[in-house]
Amino acid sequence: MKKVLLLISSLVVLLTLTACGGEEKETKIKDTLVVAQGADAKSLDPHASNDQPSSRVSSQIYDGLVSTDGDMNIVPALAESWEHPDSTTTIFHLRKGVKFHNGEELKATDVKFTIEGMLASPQTHHIIEAVDKVEVVDDYTVKIITKEPFGPLLHHLAHTASAILNEKAVTEAGDDYGQHPVGTGPYSFVKWDSGDKIVLKANKDYFLGAPKIENVIFRNITEGTNRTISLETGEVDIAYDIEPIDKNQVKGNENLELVEQESLSMDYIGFNFSKAPFDNKLVRQAIGHAIDVDILIDVVLDGAGTKANSPIGPKVFGYSKDSKSYEYNPELAKKLLAEAGYPNGFKTTIWTNDNPVRLQIATIVQDQLKQVGIEMAVEPVEWGAYLDGTARGDHEMFILGWGTNTADADYGLNALFNTANIGGAGNRSFYSNKDVDKWLDEAKSSIDPQERIEIYAKIQDQLMEDLPVDPLFYKTMNAGINKDVKGFKLNPAGHHKIYGVYFEQQK
């Protein structure tokens, strides 16, 4: 018995000691900004991961050749300027004297290394596949040549996955590079406690000037309620993705603020053109008129969304505000159905995955369609089977979302509506319109922004007329912040920049 007690008491002493040893000085001298997000990053190698939690951290560590501002306009970053000597060539002039966190200077060879690495990586290949080759002109000049003229090139180079890596750092770290990232960005990597937090510190030599906040910690707090609680207790300064149910809690707290902005993602209901009656335009339009999107936004999103009038949102280059969304009008819907030869409606099925938001949408739409005589069954399908089935065309109606992450219309429209992308590549409506295909190709290969805007407007009008998918809403994203945090702006693509953020006391 004594031995047992001795054992237990020595364990207690040992644990107390280790616990104290592990304690870190996270006292509130306020040189540390704590950010909470709902999942841990997977890898901080931009070529090995394209998920949001990872991008949200990497975008503090790296820079691309170009970047986007809050309105998703292209602005210079590591490239000071660029020019187009011909329709397939872009010459980038790099900033001089930019240092990577390991002390190496940024050279044109790093750009070549990065883009060739992206082309070889299955995760990021699709972002940069238009690129044919990269040529180093001199240390600070690099030439990117595309296979064909490619209008959205700069938007694709502004994607977080196109962050410029240092050849030496990547080669040295080998397979472990994802845990030892080296960039040119405002914050450099310090440590990563898997599942708990990632610690970054200010890069004093940052080419735009040292950041005001010394340390940044990204914490992984899975539960939405706990993110809000940590914000309330002051343990966290910025919490991403406040749950709808907690929003009023944040708004009602005088120390906190809720910032919201429209994101680049759109949720839609799609129709399978290869199955009757969805090959009939009048039927699709009738359904467009039968769905009351405002109710969906109010009930399902708790107001955190705006009704969509196009498959791409207002923050996306090429968006047309003049495209027409479908007014809720059940009488008109019935009339259109009768005209299409279905005066008594018909029976159909809608597929959704087990995402709770989508299940709710399906249930509400089921009721709305019933009002016009359409009997729609809801069929939740496991995600893997869902992707396979919709790629093969087994479905009739379906619910999905799309994020135009490059903020260029090409990324949002080409995959979803080009005949060439029918099936798993993105066109799960099996929609095919020769005019749209032609216009999409034209807009993609034009490097005249004005011309592109005009073509995309035409495409969006046609899509809203044909309605291969019925765009429902653009989701709003949010973050809760402590009121003493200043200068924080949401980025529509979701990876918000911490550079530029400061505490009120630091003013």
Next chain:
Amino acid sequence: MHKYIFKRILLLIPVLLGVSFLVFSIMSFTPGDPAQLILGESAPKAQVLALREEMGLNDPFLMQYGKFVLNAVQGDFGRSYTSGREVFGEIFQRFPNTLILAVIGVIIAILIGIPVGIISATKQYSIMDSTSMIAALLGVAMPNFWLGLMLILFFSVGLGWLPSGGFGGWKSLILPSITLGTGAAAIITRMTRSSMLEVIRQDYIRTARAKGVTEKKVINRHALKNALIPVITVVGLQFGYLLGGAVLTETVYSWPGVGRMMVEAIRSKDTPIVLAAVLFLATTFSVVNLFVDILYGFVDPRVKSQYK
């Protein structure tokens, strides 16, 4: 004794083989393609197929399992499908976090459970007994995550004394280990009480009292030692349970432990992590059980003489 321990450790081998086979089969026969998972949704088909071949996913099932066992025996559990990290290192980074919580949780449970159980038994049907039994009932019935949230609301949001989650310093250990310890304390209390009640009604206790031994000595020397055997079993089981099943508590407190890692890995079909984590927990559980068996010997010499 040494022989006994050696035999028990040898027995671990079939246990681990069984566990790994079961988990390996489940992970293999559920939908989802690991190659696609590693390369991402937009990866070209040809590359996915090539990686499948390279990973040996086209081999017969038993051959895949055999390869896994061979590598595992050499300590190579591969790399995580999602993060690309060495699985072994990942588990060793997380395990101490889980272990600390479980150990402190069990210590709290013992410190509360055994004394309260003894008092309840010696003062059966007193107010003290009824109160502690009601409290124990509540402790068993209360879901962990609910208790966790209530503690956070009270101590973090309300009083601002303790952090609401995350891993950093001894303060962050308090709430999660109380949350974990409460349920275990309740079970240990009930076990100690019933075991004590049984013992103190036996003849030798009456004899001891008749000899004029003080009540304190009767309880501590004569009764407790014999009543402890089932209690130790329960403590061992609870400890094993806390090591493997603390998922909810880890989630509520954003605690970077093995349980949460395993659940996240199951969700994303990260087979190497799932396999290694399950095997690791199974090993720890078995070792804890062995430790408990050895403890019996210290408490009751009759048991010791049977270890061969």
